[in-house]
Amino acid sequence: MRIGLLGTGPWAGMVYGPVLASHEGLDFTGVWGRRPEAAKELADRHGTHAYDDVDALLADVDAVAVALPPDVQAELAVRAARAGRHLLLDKPVATTAAGARAVAAAAEEAGVASVVFFTTRYLTETADWISARKETGGWFTGHARWLGSVFAEDGDSPFATPWRRQKGALWDVGPHALSVLLPVLGDVRRVSAAVPGPRDTVHLVLEHTGGASSTVTLSLTAPPAASGSALELYGDDGVVRLPEPTGSAADALSRAAGELLAAARDGRAHPCDAAFGLRVTEILADAEALLARSAGEPR
Structure with a gap:
């Protein structure tokens, strides 16, 4: 599976980049980031290509892994799903129910596989x-x-x-x-x-x-x-x-990537897919609303 990485921050550099580059089932095709110089540095480190245009990356891959702030992730995940790309997402999918709902709907409508990386869940x-x-x-x-x-x-x-x-x-x-x-x-x-x-x-x-x-x-x-x-x-x-747990975050992500491969191959929904990520987001949004109410803030 040809996979691209969206994001160049600490999590992308410490975990996502090394795992995507070493996973035997993946072809680490390239990196896109909001900071082109960081994308180039990360891509060079793993012998892959830095993209200045996210749509150019989407055109060259079968799937994307996303290591970006959640609300940036949500927007780009919708874009990737609509382009027919499978999704390896980070948690939370978004920080609004509407954002997470858009991701889940786009993945379902496009028929693409999705896996949300809750680190603990994959150990x-x-x-x-x-x-x-x-x-x-x-x-x-x-x-x-x-x-x-x-x-x-x-x-x-x-x-x-x-x-x-x-x-x-x-x-x-x-x-x-x-x-x-x-x-x-x-x-x-x-x-x-x-x-x-x-x-x-x-x-x-x-x-x-x-x-x-x-x-x-x-x-x-x-x-x-x-x-x-x-x-x-x-x-x-x-x-x-x-x-x-005795495993590392890299071990967990490698397992999550393998489960995305299986979901894409078999066409079966994963237990931690975008729909599950939406449900987690909805619960957290309900909790946030209660906290705002207790602090006397408008909902």
């Missing part, structure tokens, strides 16, 4: 754990905690990007938590509470369609010593915890 231990927990069932509540230190006072992260600063933990790490909770506990029927904590920290209470509930704590401003993720489920089998 082997997590994928196996989710499958086992779905089969077991009997869960009545769960708690997820995703605490990052991207914007900690003494932090210096390459991921302290403008869109993360604007949208915060809800939109950056919230998708990770939902990508694990939803397949086990079911879709979210209602976001019953969304409460702000220190800085960008958010606490959510979710009601799931199967009758279970869950709570989620998210932050990008936790002290570095307190950062990390954890997820626990409580049910008939007692308490079970999401295992500590």
Whole structure:
């Protein structure tokens, strides 16, 4: 599969570029970015071509991988789908339900495969754990905690990007938590509470369609010593915890790319396709509206 990369930021340079260049099922055809000099540097690093025009790249590939801010991603993903290109998207698909809905609709109308890269979901231990927990069932509540230190006072992260600063933990790490909770506990029927904590920290209470509930704590401003993720489920089998992953983000992306290849070949919808990405976006948008209401802001 000929694949192009849209984006030249830290995530593109550290993860997407190396994985696309080394994946045996992919022909890394080229890079397009909003900064042409960065696109050239990244393309040169991996022996591929830098494109000044995104439509020229789309004309030369079968699929695109997108490593751009979510609302930039949404616009270009619609464009790529309408050109008949398969989609390897990053989370969140967009930061508005309308933006994510446009992506899902374009992918469906064009009949292209789509996979959304929720990093945690594609790690082997997590994928196996989710499958086992779905089969077991009997869960009545769960708690997820995703605490990052991207914007900690003494932090210096390459991921302290403008869109993360604007949208915060809800939109950056919230998708990770939902990508694990939803397949086990079911879709979210209602976001019953969304409460702000220190800085960008958010606490959510979710009601799931199967009758279970869950709570989620998210932050990008936790002290570095307190950062990390954890997820626990409580049910008939007692308490079970999401295992500590041993793989890397590159391992996860390589698996996601392989699953895009399979979805494109078989024509079957992927569990984490653009439609699932839309549902995650809708839940986060509901939570954002509740937070705005609690802060006295207009919806």
